[in-house]
Amino acid sequence: MYSFTIEKSEELRLVNKAQAGDPDALETLLRQNYGRIYSICRKLAGNDADADDATQEALLSIVRKISSFKGESRFATWAYRIATNACLDEIRKRKRRPQLEFSENNESRLSTVRTSRSMEDQISDRLLIEDALKTLPDEFKIPLILRDQAGMNYQEISFILSLPEGTVKSRIARARERLKGELSGNQRVDQNVKGLEHE
The missing domain is CATH 1.10.10.10 (Winged helix-like DNA-binding domain superfamily/Winged helix DNA-binding domain)
Known part of the structure; x- marks a missing residue:
């Protein structure tokens, strides 16, 4: 889990570079936000397996949608929105699966x-x-x-x-x-x- 923080100006610089195709900038953004994204998914999903799945989906969605980020909020807030939606999708899938009592x-x-x-x-x-x-x-x-x-x-x-x-x-x-x-x-x-x- 990564705990370092990025100032807003540095975050914006990294976003611009990631949107231009810089893989290192994208990796830094993902590492910066991974811990909190996982934490949100874990708390919403209620178990590690679903949280892992939701976190992976969230990270993939961030990679796919980075070009659509317009800067209307902090990148981190935008990423947490994607994570929340990925987790909700995982919860919906779980509700359709048969559940064991244990x-x-x-x-x-x-x-x-x-x-x-x-x-x-x-x-x-x-x-x-x-x-x-x-x-x-x-x-x-x-x-x-x-x-x-x-x-x-x-x-x-x-x-x-x-x-x-x-x-x-x-x-x-x-x-x-x-x-x-x-x-x-x-x-x-x-x-x-x-x-x-x-x-």
């Missing part, structure tokens, strides 16, 4: 090493929240994940999902309300969800 999440639960009660609580809370997120419709789940787990601002989410900013805020608020309903009764998790409401 999932990666179950496997990771079984292999979790019990080190301390506090660590167990954190892992348990995370799994409960992930399970609750799965119950949300995509129209609520996706903006919430992009905001709270991918750390995007409302303007970026608005661009990525092609929705007005007010709609994004409303869907995130509704998603949090639904999550609270799903998680009611678990005081530790309730506190985590309530902590998100101030944003």
